Amino acid sequence: MYLLATALVSRQQVDEACGLHRRAAEGGMANAQIEYARMLLYGVGTAADPEHAVEWLLRAEAAGSPIAGYFLALVALGGRALPHDGRSNERLLAAVRADYPPALRAAALHFGRRADPNDQVLCLQLLERGAGRGDVVAARLLAERLARGEGCAAQPQAAQDILRQLATHGVARLPSTTAPLPASAAPAAGTLALEEVLQPVAVTPLSSRPRVATVDALLSADECRLLIASAQPSLQRSQTVDPDTGAPLPHATRTSSDAAIDPIQEDLALRVVQLRMTRAAGVPLTQAEHLTVLRYAPGEEYRPHRDYRPPGSLERDRPEAGNRLRTICAYLNPVEAGGETEFPVAGVVVTPQPGRAVVFDNLHPDGQPDPDSLHAGRPVLRGEKWLATLWLRERTYRLF
Ligand SMILES: O=C(O)CCC(=O)C(=O)O
Ligand SMILES: [Fe+2]
Secondary structure (H helix, E strand, C coil): CHHHHHHHHHCCCHHHHHHHHHHHHHCCCHHHHHHHHHHHHHCCCCCCCHHHHHHHHHHHHHCCCHHHHHHHHHHHCCCCCCCCCCHHHHHHHHHHHCCCHHHHHHHHHHHHCCCCHHHHHHHHHHHHHHHHCCCHHHHHHHHHHHHHCCCCCCCHHHHHHHHHHHHHCCCCCCCCCCCCCCCCCCCCCCCCCHHHHHCCCCCEEEEECCEEEEECCCCCHHHHHHHHHHHHHHCEECCEECCCCCCEECECCECCEEEECCHHHCCHHHHHHHHHHHHHHCCCHHHECCCEEEEECCCCCEEEECCCCCCCCHHHCCHHHCCEEEEEEEECCCCCEECCEEECCCCEEECCCCCCEEEEECECCCCCECHHHCEEECCEEECCEEEEEEEEECCCCCCC
């Protein structure tokens, strides 16, 4: 039943697959319990029911599956269907010991943010283990670190070898980016502590009406690269929303390409990055719309606009979550020239710098749209600009 269900999923016959996974799960098969739980989490082939998904994951974990534990840790980051507590560290660690590639990747990024040389070595080792298990993203991140000598002496030959192998599979080198190591009070080297993501960050206010602020060194270089690598395969010409109907439209106001990351593709590392961004914005992760990564080529821009949704478009996408209260954008690479984010009414211009984020309010405190939140992504003059945006709603948008 499990194998048949897996084959049906790859043919998009998800309703039938879900029924089979459920029966195999009830029969006690841990892998089917995990797959059925994932269908319940994301509402694939069945109605979304994260609480029920957690029950199945707990069953699979109790039966000895570290992968189920990994998904429990992933769910717990939202703090809604499961509390984010010390269990998440144990769970991630167990999945790392089991060599589960998404766990290796998440742990690598976790240690890679810390300045201690032992943590840096650990990051490289974990990326290497992940790459050895076929994780293309881990291999790409490893090649960048080796090429630049991040956490080790530069090893251009080793980097070239990895890049050549990736190229034979059609995987290109990531755009060049580096970022300062974020300053955070780290626990003893080698200690996994996911609660690090909850630490307060230093916010620099730039304007109070409308509220605009920046946070420097929010994301590490690995995290910027992860966001770019996650978006790259699904970039499409950006669209805007028709003010009359709310329907998506290609439009001259927004000439970039972008990719909305499907929550089903979010691994734990990507969820940690988003939790980091929403914490910096002072909003729960569950109020965030799906992560969008944008790429602007030379000449491309996002002309002056406001992020709150026009009436009519809210009805199409979770009206109960309210409007877009706030926005946080993280710059992922250095832009050679241009590409600043400009707030003409506030008189603020923010220069892209990898790892830096800009946060701004779109609504007044009483929930009314604030037209002064007008802002633009100025045209990129040279190089390219990569940006990760989270639009944050007034109330819960995500179920976990
Ligand atoms: O590209 C920028 O700097 C601004 C992006 C933006 O306004 C948005 O994503 O809503
Ligand atoms: Fe915007």
